[in-house]
Amino acid sequence: MEEKEAKQTLYLVMGGRVTDPRAVTFADPESIHVAGVFSNYDAAVDAWRANAQRTVDDAEMKYVVVHLHKLLDPGA
Numbered sequence: 001m002e003e004k005e006a007k008q009t010l011y012l013v014m015g016g017r018v019t020d021p022r023a024v025t026f027a028d029p030e031s032i033h034v035a036g037v038f039s040n041y042d043a044a045v046d047a048w049r050a051n052a053q054r055t056v057d058d059a060e061m062k063y064v065v066v067h068l069h070k071l072l073d074p075g076a
Contacts, residue, residue, distance in 0.1 A: 008069060011044035012037050015051055015063030024064060035063065 013035035017027045026032055035051050038044040044065045055061035 007073070009039060009041070010037055010068035010072070011039075011041055012066040012068050013044050013047040013051065013063060014066065015055070015061060017058075017060050018062045021059050021062065024062065027060075037068065041065075 014032050015035065016029075016032040019025045019027050033051070035047045038047065048063050048065050051063045055063070
């Protein structure tokens with residue numbers, strides 16, 4: 001019997017200047033800062049938190065955690 005391979009999870013942490021602090025529309029997509037790609041959510045949240053706290057005084061800077069595994073396999 002074949003073993004099912006566990007689905008890999010990947011999380012991207014990125015951020016940059018947004019046009020509206022209530023949305024996630026980046027003003028200059030070419031200048032987005034990629035904090036990294038992480039294999040578990042806790043590490044991604046730690047990276048998100050560190051970057052978000054570093055830029056807390058700038059209301060137009062926003063960092064997000066993107067669930068890459070959901071984009072790579074939308075049917076799952």
